[in-house]
Amino acid sequence: VSETSRVRAAVVVDASAVAVLSTELGYPQSATDAQRRLLALLADDDHLVLVAEAETGAVVGWLHARYSIELVTEPLAEIVGLTVTSSSRRQGHGGALVAGVVDWARSKRAAELWVRARVERLGTPAFYERHGFALDKTQNVFVRKLSAGDGRPEA
Ligand SMILES: CC(C)(COP(=O)(O)OP(=O)(O)OC[C@H]1O[C@@H](n2cnc3c(N)ncnc32)[C@H](O)[C@@H]1OP(=O)(O)O)[C@@H](O)C(=O)NCCC(=O)NCCS
Numbered sequence: 602v603s604e605t606s607r608v609r610a611a612v613v614v615d616a617s618a619v620a621v622l623s624t625e626l627g628y629p630q631s632a633t634d635a636q637r638r639l640l641a642l643l644a645d646d647d648h649l650v651l652v653a654e655a656e657t658g659a660v661v662g663w664l665h666a667r668y669s670i671e672l673v674t675e676p677l678a679e680i681v682g683l684t685v686t687s688s689s690r691r692q693g694h695g696g697a698l699v700a701g702v703v704d705w706a707r708s709k710r711a712a713e714l715w716v717r718a719r720v721e722r723l724g725t726p727a728f729y730e731r732h733g734f735a736l737d738k739t740q741n742v743f744v745r746k747l748s749a750g751d752g753r754p755e756a
Pocket residue numbers: 602626682683684685686689690691692693694695696697716717718719722723724725727728729731
């Protein structure tokens with residue numbers, strides 16, 4: 602809860618700010634990349650992209666969440682990405698973004714809200730616990746590249 606954070610739905614013109622913040626987070630990208638992805642997400646009701654603005658109107662954080670139907674559980678909502686620029690942390694922006702996704706997940710009738718956080722991000726457990734999340738499990742993530750000619754047999 603903050604007096605300075607204003608959270609709103611992202612719009613296409615936020616793409617350049619999203620690109621800068623994502624690059625800072627470790628996902629380098631151009632404004633054009635961010636714009637293409639944002640356009641696809643904004644057209645899909647099962648995705649939510651929020652931005653947090655400082656009092657100056659500058660975009661200082663974003664959150665992306667998705668709603669998904671499941672085979673073995675009731676539908677879930679998941680925070681796919683969340684970041685606040687380092688100079689604006691501990692001012693309530695992250696908490697305001699989480700409040701926004703909780704409202705959205707409830708409106709979608711999701712049974713649970715998930716987030717998978719990299720273990721290297723040391724501040725995140727305290728942040729999520731502060732916002733009502735509890736650690737459920739740890740996982741390994743396996744990735745298979747799907748680019749053409751990766752030399753692997755078809756499976
Ligand atoms: C995690 C993150 C989004 C939090 O954003 P934020 O705007 O700083 O969060 P808030 O100001 O709303 O913090 C609310 C509370 O969470 C807790 N908290 C937040 N960051 C914390 C940290 N680094 N260490 C311990 N507690 C923390 C505190 O209780 C804090 O309240 P306080 O400042 O009054 O003590 C931000 O630190 C960030 O972008 N980190 C890098 C990216 C990342 O880890 N993203 C999440 C990946 S899933």
